[in-house]
Amino acid sequence: MSESAGAVSAELGALTGSERGHAPNARDAVRGLRPSQIREVANAGFGIPDVLPFWFGESDRVTPQFIRDAASRALADGATFYTHNLGIAPLREALAGYVGELHGPTAPGHVAVTSAGVNALMLAAQLVAGAGDRVVAVTPLWPNLVEIPKILGAHVDTVALTYGADGWMLDVERLLAALTPATRMLMINSPNNPTGWTMTRDEQRTVLAHCRQHGIWIVADEVYERLYYGADGRVAPSFLDLATREERVIAVNSFSKAWLMTGWRLGWLVAPAALMDDLGKLVEYNTSCAPSFVQQAGVVAVREGEAFTRSLVADLHASRDHLVLALQSISGVDVRAPLGAMYLFFSLPGAEHSLELCKALVREAGLGLAPGSAFGSEGEGFVRWCYACDPARLDVGVERLRAFLASR
Numbered sequence: 562m563s564e565s566a567g568a569v570s571a572e573l574g575a576l577t578g579s580e581r582g583h584a585p586n587a588r589d590a591v592r593g594l595r596p597s598q599i600r601e602v603a604n605a606g607f608g609i610p611d612v613l614p615f616w617f618g619e620s621d622r623v624t625p626q627f628i629r630d631a632a633s634r635a636l637a638d639g640a641t642f643y644t645h646n647l648g649i650a651p652l653r654e655a656l657a658g659y660v661g662e663l664h665g666p667t668a669p670g671h672v673a674v675t676s677a678g679v680n681a682l683m684l685a686a687q688l689v690a691g692a693g694d695r696v697v698a699v700t701p702l703w704p705n706l707v708e709i710p711k712i713l714g715a716h717v718d719t720v721a722l723t724y725g726a727d728g729w730m731l732d733v734e735r736l737l738a739a740l741t742p743a744t745r746m747l748m749i750n751s752p753n754n755p756t757g758w759t760m761t762r763d764e765q766r767t768v769l770a771h772c773r774q775h776g777i778w779i780v781a782d783e784v785y786e787r788l789y790y791g792a793d794g795r796v797a798p799s800f801l802d803l804a805t806r807e808e809r810v811i812a813v814n815s816f817s818k819a820w821l822m823t824g825w826r827l828g829w830l831v832a833p834a835a836l837m838d839d840l841g842k843l844v845e846y847n848t849s850c851a852p853s854f855v856q857q858a859g860v861v862a863v864r865e866g867e868a869f870t871r872s873l874v875a876d877l878h879a880s881r882d883h884l885v886l887a888l889q890s891i892s893g894v895d896v897r898a899p900l901g902a903m904y905l906f907f908s909l910p911g912a913e914h915s916l917e918l919c920k921a922l923v924r925e926a927g928l929g930l931a932p933g934s935a936f937g938s939e940g941e942g943f944v945r946w947c948y949a950c951d952p953a954r955l956d957v958g959v960e961r962l963r964a965f966l967a968s969r
């Protein structure tokens with residue numbers, strides 16, 4: 562036995578009997594996190610050839626060439642070092658210009674670069690919520706927004722969107738009732754994953770006024786803001802359109818969706834300047850900074866990517882309409898076209914047990930969809946289909962679904 566192993570076993574010997582009986586587990590808050598049901602379905606599909614993977618929230622297209630070239634150039638030029646915690650100055654400036662053009666004047670001092678949207682969400686939550694705090698989230702929702710505050714020991718209450726003839730809607734009065742003065746933070750995602758529900762400007766105005774009154778922080782996940790199909794513009798309504806930059810609003814965003822950069826792990830948040838010193842400390846202790854050459858590619862994406870984003874959104878819009886029409890031709894499928902994001906969240910026979918249905922779909926039909934229950938109990942009865950792909954593949958998927966349902 563090595564010296565250190567001997568020391569460890571001597572230390573273990575010092576534990577009481579009941580301490581020894583416990584396995585070396587993670588904290589209760591971590592053990593209590595929900596595992597991903599999408600992953601569970603994907604695992605059920607392992608080894609099955611030719612599965613159509615519409616379950617993850619990502620396009621089947623590679624990042625545009627001009628952005629990949631920018632990263633290659635940055636690497637060749639030696640951009641391999643740590644950067645400022647809050648991001649390189651050219652990227653913060655470029656993002657401030659971009660956000661400013663979409664949502665009104667924004668200074669670089671209000672922008673921080675993060676390691677993608679999920680890290681921005683974690684940092685935002687770490688900034689304002691801690692153990693014992695009450696957090697409210699609007700569901701169905703991408704699980705990370707609900708689970709992240711729990712990692713910090715916060716308590717999360719949910720307010721469900723309702724589903725009716727007009728698709729998914731927010732009952733604003735119910736949300737306001739849940740946003741009590743004892744609430745620390747609202748986590749809200751619009752356009753929403755998984756439903757595509759998109760908050761109206763009036764709803765945002767009402768919620769913002771209420772949160773102002775009670776001092777509640779709004780963490781607005783706006784990573785799908787450019788994937789918006791409303792007739793009124795090229796970006797979804799944002800809390801940034803209404804709030805000043807110095808109040809309790811943190812807007813989370815990402816390069817993953819509008820520039821197809823999921824694997825690069827680059828995002829940002831817009832927050833009051835008063836938070837930035839503390840945010841810098843949190844970035845230091847989480848990731849220290851986003852990768853240098855990735856940030857440099859981000860500058861090019863923001864500065865030169867507008868035409869690309871617009872054509873991407875036009876393609877997604879067409880794919881959405883294509884898939885809605887195709888699914889509507891299957892009896893028993895109830896589907897509507899939402900205003901934003903890149904998913905259809907729809908009901909069909911068997912979806913009352915959506916996890917089981919999705920496992921059967923992948924095993925028996927080679928069709929990979931995400932179960933609605935992965936997004937909270939309110940999502941049960943639905944499945945999510947990411948339509949960010951070639952319409953011809955969507956058609957193959959629709960025919961697989963049609964045959965699967967007919968065989969039951």
Ligand SMILES: Cc1ncc(COP(=O)(O)O)c(C=O)c1O
Pocket residue numbers: 618676677678679680703750753754782784814815816817823827828
């Ligand atoms: C609602 C929502 N927020 C944030 C993210 C984070 O994306 P990323 O970490 O790739 O920026 C996603 C990813 O799918 C999402 O759906």
